[in-house]
Amino acid sequence: MHRALPVRTAHSRGWLSRHVGQLGLHSVLVAISVLFLIPLLVVVAASFSDEVALTRNGYGLWPSQFSLDAYTYILADPSQILRAYGITISVTLIGTVLGLMVMSLLAYALARQDFTWRRPVAFFVFFTMLFNGGLVPTYILITQQLRLRDTLWVLILPYLVVPWFVFLLRTYFQTLPKEFIESARIDGANEWQIYRSIIMPLSTPALATIGLFCVLMYWNDWWLALLYINEPRLYPLQYLLFAILKNAEFLSTNSSASAMLTSVRVPLQTTRMAMAVVAIGPVAIAFLALQRYFVRGITLGGIKGE
Numbered sequence: 621m622h623r624a625l626p627v628r629t630a631h632s633r634g635w636l637s638r639h640v641g642q643l644g645l646h647s648v649l650v651a652i653s654v655l656f657l658i659p660l661l662v663v664v665a666a667s668f669s670d671e672v673a674l675t676r677n678g679y680g681l682w683p684s685q686f687s688l689d690a691y692t693y694i695l696a697d698p699s700q701i702l703r704a705y706g707i708t709i710s711v712t713l714i715g716t717v718l719g720l721m722v723m724s725l726l727a728y729a730l731a732r733q734d735f736t737w738r739r740p741v742a743f744f745v746f747f748t749m750l751f752n753g754g755l756v757p758t759y760i761l762i763t764q765q766l767r768l769r770d771t772l773w774v775l776i777l778p779y780l781v782v783p784w785f786v787f788l789l790r791t792y793f794q795t796l797p798k799e800f801i802e803s804a805r806i807d808g809a810n811e812w813q814i815y816r817s818i819i820m821p822l823s824t825p826a827l828a829t830i831g832l833f834c835v836l837m838y839w840n841d842w843w844l845a846l847l848y849i850n851e852p853r854l855y856p857l858q859y860l861l862f863a864i865l866k867n868a869e870f871l872s873t874n875s876s877a878s879a880m881l882t883s884v885r886v887p888l889q890t891t892r893m894a895m896a897v898v899a900i901g902p903v904a905i906a907f908l909a910l911q912r913y914f915v916r917g918i919t920l921g922g923i924k925g926e
Contacts, residue, residue, distance in 0.1 A: 727789035
C-alpha cells in the first residue's frame with residue numbers, strides 16, 4: 621500500500637500536466653459565460669423590482685424591493701398578450717419553414733455547376749444586398765399592388781428570402797460530396813429526389829443555423845407591423861410591447877394625462893425590463909435546442925469565390 625501511493629500521485633500529476641491547458645481553457649470559457657449571464661440576471665432582477673427602489677438603489681443581481689407592478693401593467697389585458705404571442709409564433713414558424721425551403725432551393729440551384737443561369741441569378745441575388753427599391757416604392761407595392769396590408773402574410777413575405785443566407789447555404793452545398801449526387805442521378809433520381817433525400821439530410825447543421833437566424837429575425841421584428849399593420853388584433857408580440865412602452869412613456873411624461881389617470885401607476889423603468897423578459901423566453905429556448913449545430917454551422921462564414 622505504501623509503495624502504490626507515490627505511483628498514484630505521479631499518475632495524478634502526469635494527468636494534470638497533460639490536461640492543464642484544457643482545464644485552463646474550460647475555466648476561461650466558464651468565466652466568460654458567467655460574465656455574459658450577469659446582464660440577463662440584472663434584467664430579470666430589475667423587472668421584479670419596485671420602481672422607486674430601483675431608482676434609489678440602482679440595478680443589481682437581486683430585486684431591490686420585490687414587486688410585480690411591471691408585469692401587472694404589461695399583463696393588464698392577458699388576452700392581448702396571448703393573442704400577440706400566437707401571432708408571433710405563427711409568423712415565426714411559417715416564415716422560418718417557408719424561408720428555409722425557398723432559400724435552400726435557390727441556394728441548391730446556385731451551387732450546381734451545370735446550371736446555365738447560375739452566374740446571372742447569383743448576380744441578381746447579390747445585387748439586392750447592395751441596393752433596394754426604397755421604402756416608398758416597397759410600401760406602394762405591398763399595399764396597393766399586392767394588397768397585403770393588415771394580413772399575416774405582410775409579416776412573412778418580405779423576409780422570405782435573405783440574400784446573405786442564400787449565399788451561406790450555397791457555400792455549404794458546394795462542400796457536399798458530388799459523388800452522392802452523381803450516384804443518385806445514375807440510379808434514376810430526379811432533381812427533387814436528390815434535393816429531398818441527399819441534400820437536405822446532409823445539410824442539417826447549415827439549415828439549423830440559418831433556421832435559428834430566421835427565428836430571431838421573425839421573432840424580433842416590429843418594423844413590418846409598424847408599417848403595414850393597423851388592426852390591433854394582428855399586432856405581433858414585439859410591436860405590442862413597443863406600443864405598451866410608448867403608452868407608458870406618454871403617461872409618465874404627460875402631466876395632464878397622469879392627472880386624468882391618477883389611479884394608474886406606470887413603472888417605466890421596470891416595464892422596460894419586464895418587456896425584455898417576456899420577449900426573450902422562446903428565443904432562448906430555440907437557441908438552446910439548436911446550439912449543438914453551431915460548431916459546424918460557424919464554418920458557413922467563409923464564402924468561396926467562383
